[in-house]
Amino acid sequence: MTVEKTSIIGDVLDAYPGTAAVFMSIGMHCLGCPASRGESIEEACMVHGVDADELIAEINKVISQ
Numbered sequence: 001m002t003v004e005k006t007s008i009i010g011d012v013l014d015a016y017p018g019t020a021a022v023f024m025s026i027g028m029h030c031l032g033c034p035a036s037r038g039e040s041i042e043e044a045c046m047v048h049g050v051d052a053d054e055l056i057a058e059i060n061k062v063i064s065q
Contacts, residue, residue, distance in 0.1 A: 003059050005052045009044060010037030012059065022058050026050045 001007075001015045012019055013031060020031055026048045030036050036044065041059075045052040 003041070003056055003063065005042035005045075005056065006040050008037070009039050009041060012041070013037065016059075016063050018065075019059050019062050022055065022062055025058075026055060 001011070003012055003016075009023065009028075009031075013023070023031060023044070026045070028036060028044055028048060039047075041055060042052045044050075045055055
């Protein structure tokens with residue numbers, strides 16, 4: 001799975017559970033909520049005021065380990 005701005009958070013979490021800590025680091029503490037799991041990474045970043053490219057880089061760093 002390639003993680004990009006349009007990736008759905010729930011799909012990323014299902015494929016790579018270790019990325020939960022990355023999402024939580026931006027203040028996304030409601031990962032079990034159906035609404036947040038259905039958002040794209042880009043949408044979540046807009047809500048939380050985070051640069052999507054930086055978050056994706058961090059997610060890919062975790063995935064590659």
